[in-house]
Every structure is written in structure tokens, then in C-alpha cells.
Amino acid sequence: MRLVxxxxxxxxxxxxxxxxxxxxAEQVGLAPAKEEPPPAQKRPTPKAKAKSTTxxxxxxxxxxxxxxxxxxxxGATRAxxxxxxxxxxxxxxxxxxxxxxxxxAADATKDDNADAPQTGNVAGARIADRPEADVSVTTPAPTxxxxxxxxxxxxxxxxxxxxxxxxxxxxxxxxTQNPTVAISRLGLRGGVGSHVTFASEFEASLGGPLGYGxxxxxxxxxxxxxxxxxxxxxxxxxxxxxxxxxxxxxxxVSAHVADLLLSDLYTRDPLLYSGADRxxxxxxxxLLGTHVTLGLTAHSTNPTGITGTLIIGGKLQPxxxxxxxxxxxxxxxxxxxxxxxxxxxxxxxxxxxxxxHLDAKAEVQMYSLDTQEATMDDQTIRGYNFRIGARAWxxxxxxxxxxxxxxxxxxxxxLDPTSSKYRLPDLFHSYTVSTGxxxxxxxKNGVGFEYALVDTREPDxxxxxxxxxxxxxxxxEDSLAIGVRAAxxxxxxxGEGMTTGSRSLFVTARLVLD
Numbered sequence: 001m002r003l004v005x006x007x008x009x010x011x012x013x014x015x016x017x018x019x020x021x022x023x024x025a026e027q028v029g030l031a032p033a034k035e036e037p038p039p040a041q042k043r044p045t046p047k048a049k050a051k052s053t054t055x056x057x058x059x060x061x062x063x064x065x066x067x068x069x070x071x072x073x074x075g076a077t078r079a080x081x082x083x084x085x086x087x088x089x090x091x092x093x094x095x096x097x098x099x100x101x102x103x104x105a106a107d108a109t110k111d112d113n114a115d116a117p118q119t120g121n122v123a124g125a126r127i128a129d130r131p132e133a134d135v136s137v138t139t140p141a142p143t144x145x146x147x148x149x150x151x152x153x154x155x156x157x158x159x160x161x162x163x164x165x166x167x168x169x170x171x172x173x174x175x176t177q178n179p180t181v182a183i184s185r186l187g188l189r190g191g192v193g194s195h196v197t198f199a200s201e202f203e204a205s206l207g208g209p210l211g212y213g214x215x216x217x218x219x220x221x222x223x224x225x226x227x228x229x230x231x232x233x234x235x236x237x238x239x240x241x242x243x244x245x246x247x248x249x250x251x252x253v254s255a256h257v258a259d260l261l262l263s264d265l266y267t268r269d270p271l272l273y274s275g276a277d278r279x280x281x282x283x284x285x286x287l288l289g290t291h292v293t294l295g296l297t298a299h300s301t302n303p304t305g306i307t308g309t310l311i312i313g314g315k316l317q318p319x320x321x322x323x324x325x326x327x328x329x330x331x332x333x334x335x336x337x338x339x340x341x342x343x344x345x346x347x348x349x350x351x352x353x354x355x356x357h358l359d360a361k362a363e364v365q366m367y368s369l370d371t372q373e374a375t376m377d378d379q380t381i382r383g384y385n386f387r388i389g390a391r392a393w394x395x396x397x398x399x400x401x402x403x404x405x406x407x408x409x410x411x412x413x414x415l416d417p418t419s420s421k422y423r424l425p426d427l428f429h430s431y432t433v434s435t436g437x438x439x440x441x442x443x444k445n446g447v448g449f450e451y452a453l454v455d456t457r458e459p460d461x462x463x464x465x466x467x468x469x470x471x472x473x474x475x476x477e478d479s480l481a482i483g484v485r486a487a488x489x490x491x492x493x494x495g496e497g498m499t500t501g502s503r504s505l506f507v508t509a510r511l512v513l514d
Contacts, residue, residue, distance in 0.1 A: 135227060196230065453466055
């Protein structure tokens with residue numbers, strides 16, 4: 001009797017199990033109720049949404065349907081459920097295909113400049129703003145690696161030949177040089193988790209503004225540290241510490257005159273005289289909405305510790321600017337350090353904005369320079385530099401065209417050239433103006449023109465400098481470009497009737513790893 005009862009109880013169990021054996025989950029689109037979806041399909045990222053949904057449409061889902069199981073425990077209606085699941089998957093795939101098609105059409109008609117990589121916490125700022133392929137404190141972590149640890153190289157290598165022509169004062173007979181030029185930058189950037197990023201970059205320099213070279217036998221004599229910083233970003237706030245650059249302090253420039261990474265006389269000097277700031281300090285920012293970023297950069301260091309010091313004018317014997325007084329000690333002291341008797345406090349609040357066809361930035365650089373730390377009754381040099389710049393771009397019949405304009409105005413106090421205890425009643429005034437245009441006739445290939453004026457005034461002395469650049473770039477590969485550029489530098493000094501300067505023609509190759 002017990003054997004008969006056990007047989008009767010076993011038959012319904014076999015009947016319920018039989019459909020699952022004959023129709024595996026891969027065929028009917030169902031799986032055991034306790035099986036969890038694979039982690040990769042739980043929460044697809046926005047960029048992978050179309051791909052993930054399409055994959056789900058091609059493969060059966062792994063989540064069991066409790067309503068269907070309750071309605072048909074023997075599996076008789078699973079074929080109907082399977083047909084419904086396939087119909088739903090087909091509809092989802094069609095919708096995804098339509099969404100992808102719309103996205104592709106939008107990308108085809110969108111401005112190429114708007115597709116440039118976004119740079120971190122600064123709204124709309126792009127790496128394209130920095131054609132020297134530099135990594136800024138605003139450069140973001142790759143979106144594909146939001147978790148864990150990551151590290152990757154970046155940099156640029158440029159080289160070629162410079163053909164020169166000098167225009168000198170009567171009596172000067174400096175021979176013309178036609179040097180082969182080279183500059184390289186190489187660094188590592190990385191991140192830890194979703195909020196921390198860092199970068200470290202070194203440079204083998206051009207060897208002076210005219211590229212006469214810094215090489216020695218089997219080596220390179222001038223190795224410089226460019227950026228060394230760590231950055232934390234969360235909820236619109238960002239802070240970076242180390243050797244940093246101030247993104248609001250760099251003028252807009254032509255992308256087609258950066259063949260030597262903006263390191264030569266014709267492209268570097270206008271940036272420095274307008275207030276381009278890189279050095280040891282802190283950088284803070286807050287993303288205000290989607291278009292505007294508020295920023296603050298602060299330094300407390302030796303004048304040679306930041307590039308922003310170069311805007312300060314006024315003679316300190318025997319040098320034209322305070323920066324050179326501190327730098328003159330390098331190489332002359334036992335430890336090869338700059339003059340530690342000078343110290344500067346430098347702060348720069350800024351605002352950066354980005355819209356569909358317009359970029360703009362404004363900043364006030366305020367500073368106080370002590371030229372005699374060992375003396376308590378000396379006078380400091382106080383001043384400010386107001387900067388503003390804008391760039392607009394639009395598609396045209398011949399390609400994408402962009403135009404930019406930058407203005408800066410610096411005013412600072414002047415000390416007695418022979419004694420820091422006395423401040424002169426006169427002030428040092430300077431301003432810079434730069435403008436230019438780029439025309440990209442095919443992708444990144446194009447032609448660019450840039451003009452910059454630097455005007456300085458102090459007691460009994462007035463200097464005006466002109467910088468002109470006309471260049472073209474042809475990209476053989478996405479990362480390799482050939483450049484040709486003609487450049488002119490002209491200087492006019494008060495009391496001298498003759499204009500001096502130089503002219504150069506550059507033919508270069510540039511590799512960018514970004």
C-alpha cells in the first residue's frame with residue numbers, strides 16, 4: 001500500500017518537470033526564478049544603452065514571469081508567453097535602431113567643435129582650447145573607467161626646421177641661424193575611484209624662444225616639470241593641488257600655429273605677457289548650471305614658481321622685471337635655487353562660460369610681491385591684471401570658421417630701482433590684445449592667423465611688441481600632423497627710430513598623444 005501511494009505522488013511531479021526538460025530556458029525565453037541577471041546587464045550606462053538593449057532583444061531574458069507560472073504551472077501556455085516575449089523584444093530592437101539612427105543623424109549635422117572632449121569641471125571647456133596637447137586641471141577622467149584605478153600616457157613630440165631672418169640695430173652683426181628644432185612632453189594621468197584624478201608631466205624644452213637648442217652630447221640639458229597635481233571632484237565642486245595651470249588665464253589661440261606646442265618666441269611670449277599662469281598652488285571651481293563655471297586659483301611661492309609673475313613690470317637693477325631678479329640666482333648659487341629673498345602672493349577669481357557657438361572667460365589676477373623678505377621695513381609691489389577673452393565659431397560653405405579676441409590690462413606699483421624701501425609715485429601700465437581666425441576646410445586640416453600686441457609703459461620708457469603668425473596644418477593621421485608657419489616679431493622702443501625683430505619660417509611634424 002505504501003508503495004502504491006508513493007507511486008501516485010511521484011507521477012504528478014514528473015508531469016510538472018517534463019516540460020522544463022523538453023523545452024530549455026534558452027528556447028522559451030524563461031529561466032529559473034532564482035537566477036539573477038548578469039551584472040553587465042543590470043544597469044547599462046547611458047552610452048551603452050542602445051547596445052545593451054539590442055543585446056537583450058537578441059537573447060532571451062533571464063527573469064522568470066511569476067504570473068505566467070501561477071496561471072499555467074504545467075507549462076502549457078509557455079509557447080504563448082514565448083511568442084509575446086519575442087514580439088516585445090522585436091519591438092524594443094526596432095525602437096533602439098530608430099533611436100540609434102536619430103543619434104547618428106544628429107551627430108552628422110552637429111558642429112565638430114562641440115564634439116571635442118569635455119574638460120572636467122569647467123562647463124563646455126574643451127581640450128581643443130589647448131592645442132599644445134597639454135593636460136589641464138580641468139581634463140576629465142575617461143568615462144569608460146569610472147571605478148577602480150586607471151593610468152594612461154599622454155604628451156606630444158614636435159620637431160622640424162626653422163629658417164630665420166634677423167632685423168637688427170645698426171652696428172649689430174649677429175649671424176642668422178637656421179636651427180633644427182625639437183620639443184617633447186610626456187606624462188602620465190590616472191585616477192582612483194570616481195572622484196580622484198592626477199597627472200605628472202615633464203618637458204624637454206625647445207632651448208630658448210628662438211629654438212637654438214638645449215641638447216648636450218647623448219642627452220638633453222633642459223628638462224622641465226610642467227604639471228604635477230592631484231584633483232578631487234564631486235557634485236560640481238573640484239579642487240586641485242600641486243603644480244597646476246589656471247584654465248582661465250590662457251588666451252584663446254589659433255590651433256594652426258601650435259606646431260611647436262606654443263613654446264617659441266612668436267606664440268609663447270604673448271601668452272606670458274597677458275597673464276598665462278602655471279605654477280605651485282591651489283585651484284578650486286564650482287560648476288554653476290550647465291554653461292558657467294566659477295573658479296579661484298591661489299599661489300604663495302617664489303616669483304619663479306609661477307609664470308604669472310612675468311606680467312609684473314618695473315626695473316629692479318639691473319633687471320627689467322622682478323621675475324628676472326629672482327631667476328638670476330639660478331645657476332649662480334651653491335644649491336642652484338632661485339633667490340629665496342623674494343616671495344609672491346597671487347590670487348585669481350575667474351568665470352568661464354560655454355554655449356553652443358561661443359566660449360568666453362574673464363578673470364582678475366591680484367598679487368603682492370615682496371622683494372626683500374629679510375627686510376621688515378621694505379615696500380611690496382601690489383597690482384592687478386584684468387583679463388577677458390571670447391571665441392565664436394560657425395559652419396561655412398568652405399568649412400568651420402572660428403574667430404577669437406583676447407584683452408588684458410595690468411597695473412602695478414614700482415619700487416625705487418636701487419632700494420626696495422621706497423615706492424615711486426608712478427605706476428607700471430601694460431596691455432595685450434590678440435585676435436585671430438581659424439578655417440578648417442576638412443576635419444582638423446585648416447589655416448590659421450593670429451596677431452598679438454604687447455604694450456608696456458613705465459617712467460621714461462615705452463615698448464611696443466608685435467607678433468604675427470600664419471600657419472597651416474595637415475593631419476596625416478589622427479595623431480600626426482605636418483605644419484608650415486610663417487612668423488614675424490617686431491619691437492619698437494621709445495627714443496629709437498628703428499624697429500628691430502626677427503622673421504621665421506617653420507616646417508614641422510607633430511605627434512599628439514591625447
